[in-house]
Amino acid sequence: MIEVDHLTKQYGSFTAVDDISFEVGKGEIVGFLGPNGAGKTTTMRVLTCFLPASEGTARIAGFDIFDEPLEVKKRIGYLPESPPLYRDMHVQTYLDFVASIKGVPKTGRTDRIVEVMGQCGLSDRAGQLIGQLSKGYRQRVGLAQAIVHKPDVIIMDEPTSGLDPNQIIEMRGLIRELAKERTVILSTHILPEVEMTCDRVIIINNGKIEAVDTPENLTANVRGTARFAVRVSGDVSKAVSGLATLPDIADVSSEIRDGETVVLVDCPTDRDWGPILSAKVVELGMGLLEMRREDLSLEEIFHALTTREEGV
Amino acid sequence: MGNILAIFGKEMRSYFGSPVAYVMAGVFLLFTGFVFRNQVLEFHDMSVFLQFAEYEQKSRLNVNEVVVESFFEFQTFVWMIVIPMLTMRLYAEEKRGGTYELLMTSPITSGQILMGKFLACYVLYVLIEVFALGYLGILSMYARIDWGPVFSGALGVLLQGGAFISVGILASSLTENQIIAAVLSFFMLILLWIIDWAARFADDVLFVVLKFLSLVEHTRDMIEGVVDTHDIVFFMSATVFFLFVTHHVLESRRWRA
Numbered sequence: 001m002i003e004v005d006h007l008t009k010q011y012g013s014f015t016a017v018d019d020i021s022f023e024v025g026k027g028e029i030v031g032f033l034g035p036n037g038a039g040k041t042t043t044m045r046v047l048t049c050f051l052p053a054s055e056g057t058a059r060i061a062g063f064d065i066f067d068e069p070l071e072v073k074k075r076i077g078y079l080p081e082s083p084p085l086y087r088d089m090h091v092q093t094y095l096d097f098v099a100s101i102k103g104v105p106k107t108g109r110t111d112r113i114v115e116v117m118g119q120c121g122l123s124d125r126a127g128q129l130i131g132q133l134s135k136g137y138r139q140r141v142g143l144a145q146a147i148v149h150k151p152d153v154i155i156m157d158e159p160t161s162g163l164d165p166n167q168i169i170e171m172r173g174l175i176r177e178l179a180k181e182r183t184v185i186l187s188t189h190i191l192p193e194v195e196m197t198c199d200r201v202i203i204i205n206n207g208k209i210e211a212v213d214t215p216e217n218l219t220a221n222v223r224g225t226a227r228f229a230v231r232v233s234g235d236v237s238k239a240v241s242g243l244a245t246l247p248d249i250a251d252v253s254s255e256i257r258d259g260e261t262v263v264l265v266d267c268p269t270d271r272d273w274g275p276i277l278s279a280k281v282v283e284l285g286m287g288l289l290e291m292r293r294e295d296l297s298l299e300e301i302f303h304a305l306t307t308r309e310e311g312v
Numbered sequence: 313m314g315n316i317l318a319i320f321g322k323e324m325r326s327y328f329g330s331p332v333a334y335v336m337a338g339v340f341l342l343f344t345g346f347v348f349r350n351q352v353l354e355f356h357d358m359s360v361f362l363q364f365a366e367y368e369q370k371s372r373l374n375v376n377e378v379v380v381e382s383f384f385e386f387q388t389f390v391w392m393i394v395i396p397m398l399t400m401r402l403y404a405e406e407k408r409g410g411t412y413e414l415l416m417t418s419p420i421t422s423g424q425i426l427m428g429k430f431l432a433c434y435v436l437y438v439l440i441e442v443f444a445l446g447y448l449g450i451l452s453m454y455a456r457i458d459w460g461p462v463f464s465g466a467l468g469v470l471l472q473g474g475a476f477i478s479v480g481i482l483a484s485s486l487t488e489n490q491i492i493a494a495v496l497s498f499f500m501l502i503l504l505w506i507i508d509w510a511a512r513f514a515d516d517v518l519f520v521v522l523k524f525l526s527l528v529e530h531t532r533d534m535i536e537g538v539v540d541t542h543d544i545v546f547f548m549s550a551t552v553f554f555l556f557v558t559h560h561v562l563e564s565r566r567w568r569a
């Protein structure tokens with residue numbers, strides 16, 4: 001649905017987006033994750049034909065963003081960082097205006113607007129001035145504006161920023177709902193958000209893609225290892241040395257958590273280590289109290305990926 | 313066409329939904345009304361003074377010259393102040409408020425947006441002008457007006473307005489700041505007005521060129537009742553020229569750097 005091909009965007013001599021390529025399939029939800037100034041907004045602005053690329057190109061639903069911007073724009077719904085609202089318009093009038101410039105035919109337009117307002121929880125605000133809405137409701141109008149013409153692709157720049165926790169949960173629900181029939185790209189710097197909403201994460205930093213993967217795989221792949229936390233009855237040091245004798249194990253250590261000693265085993269992600277580890281514990285003549293696979297949190301991955309240069 | 317109408321409708325709603333249209337119309341009608349009243353009173357004084365004069369002298373006194381011409385001439389000056397205030401928000405406000413991003417990511421061309429905005433401002437301009445022309449209607453109940461120069465003057469003012477508005481829109485497209493847009497268009501209009509002063513000290517060729525560029529010079533002929541295709545063509549091409557430059561400015565940001 002979206003193919004980005006060696007895209008570069010320069011502001012003067014400053015390179016904000018540096019030779020990025022990725023693809024997004026139909027029906028996928030992809031999250032752009034990156035710190036401030038990473039180039040998320042810039043990438044989205046190029047994809048929506050708001051800014052021209054300096055080099056490279058992208059195709060949306062098969063249409064080139066540079067050669068056929070009108071065709072691309074017909075198929076995109078875009079919620080910018082701050083929702084593009086006219087404060088002196090009423091919610092319904094505003095949506096009617098947007099629908100008309102997005103090419104929603106006059107017949108059935110009102111029905112469509114009523115439907116969208118229902119979807120976004122705006123039904124009882126139809127006649128209110130946008131300037132008088134709370135931030136959360138403005139964000140909803142922004143979302144309604146992005147989906148009113150039933151676009152194939154929805155691009156959202158930090159859709160949950162500035163919302164309260166309840167609204168965030170609602171917004172994520174809405175996004176999941178929308179993504180059933182559409183392709184969604186959203187950006188965020190809140191890590192749990194992508195874990196919760198996205199099928200795939202694209203981590204960008206300094207205008208470059210650092211990693212593209214599912215949230216689960218990223219966790220495992222960051223060092224190519226999975227970690228098991230094992231709690232045993234008996235001599236912990238014996239367990240540590242015993243488990244370390246297993247072939248291919250990267251590292252075994254122990255750590256005291258909440259007053260209990262846990263053995264941490266880092267192993268490759270090539271096979272399922274659970275049964276192997278538990279068999280070894282039993283073989284050592286110890287009791288297995290608990291074993292859990294621990295994923296590195298996205299925070300850790302994010303940190304590991306974005307600080308790689310300085311760290312290594 | 314549908315897209316142009318959508319933008320046109322939005323701008324109209326915005327003009328009339330806020331005090332802008334009413335305040336600007338009020339300011340314009342107040343100033344022109346004041347000058348109109350003064351000229352009418354002056355005409356009255358002159359007629360009283362001349363009522364026992366010779367026929368020859370009386371016949372030189374003309375309501376068109378004293379009232380109608382100065383009414384149109386003064387208008388040009390007021391429009392130079394009022395039009396920048398009508399056009400300043402057209403692009404600057406969208407850019408500042410982030411809605412420009414909505415327009416530019418919608419399947420609508422920048423030419424359509426420009427036409428919609430221009431037409432909305434022009435229609436508002438014509439509406440205000442029609443009210444002002446009402447003054448002459450009132451006058452015609454008390455004096456015998458020669459309608460020829462009124463029509464040609466009105467035509468001149470209508471053509472001139474298009475050029476003024478396109479200058480204002482160009483200024484608005486250059487900045488995010490409405491005040492800067494207004495000041496910039498005001499100065500551009502002033503420049504196009506005083507450019508014929510410079511002509512006085514120029515040599516032959518430059519004289520002709522500067523005279524030709526002066527917006528006001530072309531209206532003056534029409535106010536005096538002379539309709540020349542040169543003047544009509546001049547205003548229309550000035551309008552198209554400034555809209556073209558605006559379009560160029562708006563499109564240039566979409567070119568590859």
Ligand SMILES: Nc1ncnc2c1ncn2[C@@H]1O[C@H](COP(=O)(O)OP(=O)(O)OP(=O)(O)O)[C@@H](O)[C@H]1O
Pocket residue numbers: 011014016034035036037038039040041042043189
């Ligand atoms: N119009 C501009 N002119 C010059 N530089 C710009 C412009 N817009 C953005 N930049 C720069 O490009 C870089 C990327 O900006 P961008 O807005 O894409 O970051 P972002 O990932 O969206 O950050 P955030 O999380 O803060 O929204 C930043 O360093 C920014 O300063």
Ligand SMILES: [Mg+2]
Pocket residue numbers: 040041042081157
């Ligand atoms: Mg951003």
